Amino acid sequence: MSITIHHGSNGSYKTAGVMSDYFIPAAHAGRVVVTNIRGVDRARTMLNMEDVPDSFDVIYIDTDTREGRYQIATWFHWVPLGALCLFDESGVMFPKAWRQKDFDALDYPGGPDQASADGRPANWVEAWEMHRHFNWDIVLTAPNIKSIREDIRQTTEGAYKHKNRALLGPMFTGYREGYHDAQKNGQSATDFDVVRNKRVNPLVFRLYDSTRTGKAQQTLNGFNLFKSPRVLFALGISVSAAVYGITSGGLQIFMGPGTVPPAQPIDTPAVPAAVPTDAPDPAPARPNAPPAVDPRLRDVDAFSDRPAGSVDSGPLAGYKVWISGSLERSDLHIYHYVLTILIDGQPQEYISSDIQQMGYRIHSRGSCSAEIEFKQERYPISCVALAAREGRQVEQPTTLPALPSTAL
Numbered sequence: 001m002s003i004t005i006h007h008g009s010n011g012s013y014k015t016a017g018v019m020s021d022y023f024i025p026a027a028h029a030g031r032v033v034v035t036n037i038r039g040v041d042r043a044r045t046m047l048n049m050e051d052v053p054d055s056f057d058v059i060y061i062d063t064d065t066r067e068g069r070y071q072i073a074t075w076f077h078w079v080p081l082g083a084l085c086l087f088d089e090s091g092v093m094f095p096k097a098w099r100q101k102d103f104d105a106l107d108y109p110g111g112p113d114q115a116s117a118d119g120r121p122a123n124w125v126e127a128w129e130m131h132r133h134f135n136w137d138i139v140l141t142a143p144n145i146k147s148i149r150e151d152i153r154q155t156t157e158g159a160y161k162h163k164n165r166a167l168l169g170p171m172f173t174g175y176r177e178g179y180h181d182a183q184k185n186g187q188s189a190t191d192f193d194v195v196r197n198k199r200v201n202p203l204v205f206r207l208y209d210s211t212r213t214g215k216a217q218q219t220l221n222g223f224n225l226f227k228s229p230r231v232l233f234a235l236g237i238s239v240s241a242a243v244y245g246i247t248s249g250g251l252q253i254f255m256g257p258g259t260v261p262p263a264q265p266i267d268t269p270a271v272p273a274a275v276p277t278d279a280p281d282p283a284p285a286r287p288n289a290p291p292a293v294d295p296r297l298r299d300v301d302a303f304s305d306r307p308a309g310s311v312d313s314g315p316l317a318g319y320k321v322w323i324s325g326s327l328e329r330s331d332l333h334i335y336h337y338v339l340t341i342l343i344d345g346q347p348q349e350y351i352s353s354d355i356q357q358m359g360y361r362i363h364s365r366g367s368c369s370a371e372i373e374f375k376q377e378r379y380p381i382s383c384v385a386l387a388a389r390e391g392r393q394v395e396q397p398t399t400l401p402a403l404p405s406t407a408l
Contacts, residue, residue, distance in 0.1 A: 001131060001132040001135055001136060001137055002137055002138075002157045003128070003131065003137075003138045003139075003140070003152070003155055003156045003157060004138070004139050004140070004156065004157060004158060004159070004160070005090075005139075005140050005141075005142070005145060005148060005153070005156055005158075005159040005160070005182055006018055006139065006140070006141045006142075006159070006160045006162060007141065007142050007143065007144065007145040007148075007159060007160070007161055007162070007186070008143065008161050008162030008163060008164075008175075009143060009162075009163070009164070010143055011164055012162035012163055012164045012175055013162055013164065013174075013175040013198075013200055014141045014143075014162050015037060015088055015141055015208070015210060016200045016204050016205070016210070017160075017162060017175065017177065017198065017200065018037075018086060018139055018141055019037070019040075019086075019204045019207055019208055020200050020201045020204045022084060022086060022137075022139050023035075023040070023084075023086065023207065024049070024201065024203065024204070024207075026056075026084045027045055027049055027052050027056050028049075028051060028052060028053075029053075029056075030052070030053035030054070030055035030056045031055075031056065031082070031083065031084050032056075032057045032058075032059065032080045032082070032083040032084070033056075033057070033058050033059070033083065033084045033085075033086060034058075034059045034061070034075065034079050034080075034083050034084070034085045034086070035058070035059075035060060035061070035085070035086035035087070035088070036060070036061045036062070036063040036068070036072060036086075036087060036088050036089075036093070037060075037086055037088045037208050038088075038208060038209045038210075039207075039208040039209030040058055040060055040207060040208045041058050041060055042056065042057055042058045044206075044207060045058065045207055048203065048206040048207060049203070049207075050314075059079075059080075059083075063089075063093060069093070072087065072093050072094075073093070073094070073106055074106055075087075075127075076108075076120065076121045076124075076127035076134075077108060077109070077120065079136065081119070081134050081135055081136075082134075082135040082136070083136060083137075084136075084137045084139070085136060085137065085138045085139070086139050086141075087138065087139070087140045087141070088141050089141065089142065090140035090141060090142050090148055090152075091142040091143075091144065091147025091148050092147075094148070094149055094152065095149075096147070096149055096150075098149075103123070103124045103125075106123070106124050107122065107123045107124075108120055108121065108122050108123065119134075120134075121134070124151075125151065128151065128152060128155045129155050131155075140152070140156075145159060145161075145182075145185055145186065146185060153182050153183060154182075154183070156182035157182065158179055158180070158181065158182055159179070159180055159181070159182040159184075159186065160177050160178065160179055160180075161177070161178045161180065161186035161192075162175050162176070162177055163175060163176045163178075165197065174197055174198055174199040174200065174348070175197075175198055175200075176195065176196070176197050176198075177195070177196055177197075177198050178191075178192040178194070178195040179192060179193050179194045179195075180192045180193060181193075199348065199349075199350060199354060200348075201315060201358065202315055202316060202319060202341055202343055202348070202358075203315035203358070205343060205344065306378075306379055306380060307380075308322075308380045308381060308382045309321050309322050309380075309381055309382070310379065311372065311374075311379045312377070312379070313374045313375065313377050314358060314359055314360060314374035314375070315358045315359070316341065316355075316358065316360070316372075319341050319342060319343065320341070320342040321339055321340070321341050321342075321372070321379075321381050322339070322340055322381055322382065322383065323337050323338070323339060323340075323368060323369070323370065323381055323382060323383045324338050324339065324340040324349065324383070325337065325338035326338070326367045326368070328367065334364050335364040335366070335367060335370070336351070336352050337351070337352050337362065337370060338350075338351055339351070339352075339355060339381070355372065359374060359375075360372045360373060360374050361373040361374075363378070368382055368383040369381070369382045369383070370382075
């Protein structure tokens with residue numbers, strides 16, 4: 001049972017990260033979630049997620065109203081025991097401007113005796129400092145961690161600072177998340193204990209609305225890393241050194257001499273003349289056995305007749321998916337892929353392990369073609385980025401291409 005803060009500038013995937021890291025696991029665990037994140041409700045979750053138990057429920061509070069603000073302020077009066085509380089824009093919901101008279105108005109009705117009888121905290125301070133006694137998990141988000149009240153931060157286990165990686169240029173996707181002590185503001189590199197790059201599960205964007213209009217777009221800030229003179233200078237030096245090393249014969253140092261010494265002639269003894277014999281002629285040699293089947297074709301069925309890049313089940317249902325890169329494990333004859341998924345008009349890159357964590361299996365076909373499987377339903381994908389963006393159907397071969405012949 002913990003209190004956690006996620007903070008960062010607008011558009012840094014704070015709410016999306018909270019939905020991915022906390023809401024989805026809570027739904028699968030059948031917990032009750034109390035939140036003011038716009039658009040979250042039980043029916044929407046059950047429609048877009050699978051394997052959610054009936055015990056799961058959502059209590060949504062509309063904090064755009066005066067009544068909703070009061071409900072959030074007095075959350076410890078009514079939140080079910082053991083619930084997960086996701087409080088968005090917590091610096092606004094619990095302002096620093098509150099004074100003692102404001103807190104007195106939030107005390108539990110009937111005083112401490114009634115609170116004890118009902119199994120509830122008696123006041124604001126008790127609710128935050130003794131949240132573990134009531135099995136509450138609390139997650140707060142805010143653009144600026146300084147806007148969060150000190151009495152809340154002093155009971156918080158840790159904080160995560162978010163940064164949109166698109167600020168580094170269009171080739172960067174996802175966000176960077178740094179964990180630090182909640183008493184610190186996360187402004188210095190020495191504040192962080194762990195920093196990692198993360199991607200958001202595409203399912204998240206089906207579960208809530210990031211804006212009042214329901215539409216979102218990528219940040220307009222940022223810069224192209226390759227337009228920096230320092231980066232270009234360092235890159236130019238590296239490329240020049242590599243070209244010079246290759247053209248000046250530097251590779252021979254590692255590859256060794258490329259010539260083979262000539263073979264010495266060997267005297268061949270004279271062959272005696274053939275002697276007639278009554279023995280039958282030897283049987284002709286048995287032809288070599290056909291080559292073994294390429295391991296890449298083992299347990300592979302023919303392609304389906306579905307359009308490439310269209311997925312109809314699982315978290316990726318309705319999205320366009322295509323292969324944007326691959327790496328072959330020659331020892332195992334398998335491929336690892338980089339997949340691009342079009343989310344709200346913006347391409348997001350995921351690796352094979354990300355797709356597998358969503359519940360899919362990947363069947364390799366080659367460097368530029370594969371199938372992803374979800375609950376025995378297979379969907380072909382290929383390197384057809386332009387067609388996938390435009391939503392055009394791409395024909396797939398019904399049989400695998402012939403393997404190159406092997407010299408025997």
